Amino acid sequence: MQVLLYYPGCSIKRDFPEVEKASLAVLAALGYKVVELRDWYCCGGFPGTLAWDHIKYVSALRTLSMAYQQARELGASTIVTLCAFCYNTLKQASQLHEGSLEMYKRVADYLRDEFEPYRGGLRVAHFIEILYERVKEVAKLAEGRLKKIKVAAYYGCVLLRPKAVAVDNPDNPRIIEEIIKALGAEPVTYPYRTYCCGSFQILAEPSIVKRNVEKIAASIAGSGAEIVVTPCQLCLYNLRKYSNLKILDLSELVAYAMNLQESLSPEVLRAVRTFESKT
């Protein structure tokens, strides 16, 4: 059985336990043994601000050092995240020794007293990459359960930018649409699927998020979608705050299609119940 190391991050544990439950159920159904890191810290999470400040990599590299040790014990080679920001931050940190060598050395020197510095050897993956790699098995387990349902994939930006860490072609990503097809459902196309929702400005300048979400929602409304899925929980939060879209975390729709109802919250089950008559 293939072992996946799992890095939860602060927001999944505190704010989105339902996403964790659904995602872990899906991974287990696909035959993975998922092992949560025995020790982890907040990733330090704002990938966009990593630009030149080596201090911002300390937390993520510390986590990768610890993960690498545990991965060796378990024979694992992949560390999976459910949060788009954790993914992006850890992924950028995992590439530091191949890119900005000077910055890497400064952080590694700082961490040397604590750990053997991380020097590669782990693959950082987001949940949707694992799903996509196993899309045939997903299709088999879903048995076309979501037939005839129109689903909009909303990617957001954090899994696609900067392009060095993108999970797919950032200008025309397809992997969520392929996963939707594997569930038997029909992905719709609409222009704003990778348009940023406004991110943390919901705290500082909410008018930015309100306006961006309205644009995204109008674009989705024109596509005929019955439900929206996103792999980013901040997108989920912002879109729920400023639109009436029926929106789920991608993992929840996948768990539903794979008949893993016991992993889903009553709200999700209520949201998807309308599909029962169609399928």
Added chain:
Amino acid sequence: MARLVLSPRELREYIREHTGREVTACMHCGTCSAVCPVVNFMDMHPAALVRAVQRSAIDLGNLKVIWACISCMTCVDKCPRDVAPGLVIETLRQLALRNGIEPRTYSQMPIDETTPSILLVLYSRKGTG
């Protein structure tokens, strides 16, 4: 708000030192402004900022664009001359914070127990340099 006025030369050198990018490489194509998802909320759009950094002194205390940018990195990926406007903006924002220019403090945030941790982390990062 505090004032911090820097000449084009000081700005260019600071940006080069911290990002390794060269603002004078900009060919003013406007791509960065066209792809920016929050350009409507900026006092100076990304291409105009890059141009201004090359040509005139900038008063960081009066610059709103550095607080509107959400660091989505779209312009960084799209810039044909590798100027990376999003990193230039990020650099100026951190420079402003380090000089005590801060439009809003953490305690002024509308936070309650339903605010996800991810938002607190992101805002702390953006708000502390």
